[in-house]
Amino acid sequence: MTDTPSVDPPLRDEHLFGSIEESPPRPHDDLVACGMRALGTSKPAVERLLETELTPGELESIVREYNRR
Numbered sequence: 480m481t482d483t484p485s486v487d488p489p490l491r492d493e494h495l496f497g498s499i500e501e502s503p504p505r506p507h508d509d510l511v512a513c514g515m516r517a518l519g520t521s522k523p524a525v526e527r528l529l530e531t532e533l534t535p536g537e538l539e540s541i542v543r544e545y546n547r548r
Contacts (some may be wrong), residue, residue, distance in 0.1 A: 517542045 507529070514525035533541070 514542075518545060 511522055511525050515522060518525065
């Protein structure tokens with residue numbers, strides 16, 4: 480009997496990244512990306528801003544004021 484190296488089956492994307500059901504897109508990620516573009520700042524800065532308990536209207540007002548400058 481000849482020793483042949485064992486070959487693992489190819490990995491599917493789910494093994495690498497998880498299935499769609501396990502990790503649905505998070506609205507938070509979209510909001511952070513939008514804030515980064517609107518404010519021209521870093522992800523950590525936008526996340527710190529989002530950790531405050533601002534209403535969407537208050538946040539929108541801050542962005543509008545910032546963009547006027």
